[in-house]
Amino acid sequence: MQITSVVNQKGGVGKTALSVGSAAALAERGLRVLLIDLDPQGHATTEMLGLPEVPPQSPSLAKALTKTWKGPVEDLVVTHPRSNVGPGGTLDVIPTSPGMFDLIRRLDNFRVPGWQLARVIQFANYDHVIIDCPPALDLLTNNALAATHGILVPVQPDRTSIRALRLLNDQLGYVRESVQREPIPYFGVVPGLYRRPMSTYAQAALAELQEFGYPLLSHVPLGVVMNEAAAHGTPVTTYAPETTQAVAFRQIAEILEGYRTRYPAPAPVPDADEFVFEDFITEVAQTRNDNDNGARKKLYDLLPKKPRG
Numbered sequence: 444m445q446i447t448s449v450v451n452q453k454g455g456v457g458k459t460a461l462s463v464g465s466a467a468a469l470a471e472r473g474l475r476v477l478l479i480d481l482d483p484q485g486h487a488t489t490e491m492l493g494l495p496e497v498p499p500q501s502p503s504l505a506k507a508l509t510k511t512w513k514g515p516v517e518d519l520v521v522t523h524p525r526s527n528v529g530p531g532g533t534l535d536v537i538p539t540s541p542g543m544f545d546l547i548r549r550l551d552n553f554r555v556p557g558w559q560l561a562r563v564i565q566f567a568n569y570d571h572v573i574i575d576c577p578p579a580l581d582l583l584t585n586n587a588l589a590a591t592h593g594i595l596v597p598v599q600p601d602r603t604s605i606r607a608l609r610l611l612n613d614q615l616g617y618v619r620e621s622v623q624r625e626p627i628p629y630f631g632v633v634p635g636l637y638r639r640p641m642s643t644y645a646q647a648a649l650a651e652l653q654e655f656g657y658p659l660l661s662h663v664p665l666g667v668v669m670n671e672a673a674a675h676g677t678p679v680t681t682y683a684p685e686t687t688q689a690v691a692f693r694q695i696a697e698i699l700e701g702y703r704t705r706y707p708a709p710a711p712v713p714d715a716d717e718f719v720f721e722d723f724i725t726e727v728a729q730t731r732n733d734n735d736n737g738a739r740k741k742l743y744d745l746l747p748k749k750p751r752g
């Protein structure tokens with residue numbers, strides 16, 4: 444089971460489009476695919492795949508991460524009903540659950556271990572897991588990076604993307620050290636969201652991005668079909684299978700599938716100290732109606748004074 448995180452702390456660069464497109468293209472090949480919507484905005488869940496939000500009383504990824512609910516990962520999964528899936532394949536989704544994630548995100552100043560997501564999915568049975576990360580180098584992204592076998596990074600060819608890539612590299616180093624895992628490889632950098640013909644500025648930025656030396660994968664062309672597919676809650680590979688966007692996602696899926704033989708099993712999850720989440724999220728639940736500062740202070744008092752791991 445290969446785990447790929449789609450990550451870039453810059454907003455609106457095409458993470459969700461790339462996550463959904465490549466997950467759907469893998470499922471189309473007859474592979475069993477799990478897409479995790481780790482972004483509290485929930486765009487993959489609701490905007491792109493037209494799935495309903497998780498009702499507050501149901502099991503959810505946020506509850507599983509915080510261990511306020513314990514059960515099999517299958518109970519978190521919904522199967523997307525409108526994707527072209529090859530024989531034997533499936534496109535399953537773990538939707539986001541916005542309310543709790545918002546709380547978790549507010550705790551991002553606290554250093555907490557990063558293995559919660561890896562634990563939730565360690566017994567999942569898929570060929571590929573694709574994680575759509577939030578636009579932040581926060582606790583949720585750290586969890587994805589701890590669990591992942593490699594990353595896909597969508598970029599726009601401009602100066603801010605070059606800076607974003609440098610920051611991301613710093614973060615990869617930080618996560619690697621803090622959860623003590625092996626280096627996190629780039630499965631690819633995916634340029635997109637620019638017009639053709641490319642401006643001289645964009646060409647120069649793309650050349651500079653290439654200097655990082657990461658594999659540069661198929662460019663995903665701009666096209667209104669992306670929004671049309673989303674309006675139908677359907678991946679573009681199903682909605683408009685002949686388009687250049689669908690073709691690009693299939694090429695990216697082929698690259699991901701090529702890596703899979705290297706990663707037959709999820710990375711082992713260390714048997715680390717389980718301290719924080721259960722207690723402190725119970726506390727979060729009780730402080731939900733407090734103002735932010737009150738809630739943070741209460742939580743801070745519950746946390747260990749130095750990180751464990």
Ligand SMILES: Nc1ncnc2c1ncn2[C@@H]1O[C@H](COP(=O)(O)OP(=O)(O)OP(=O)(O)O)[C@@H](O)[C@H]1O
Nearest residue numbers: 453454455456457458459460578663664665666669
């Ligand atoms: N190839 C494309 N052509 C046209 N529009 C696109 C394309 N890819 C993405 N978009 C649109 O651009 C917007 C941003 O894309 P997307 O939501 O995938 O970015 P994101 O990085 O996940 O955003 P966020 O950082 O907010 O999570 C969306 O409205 C999406 O439909």
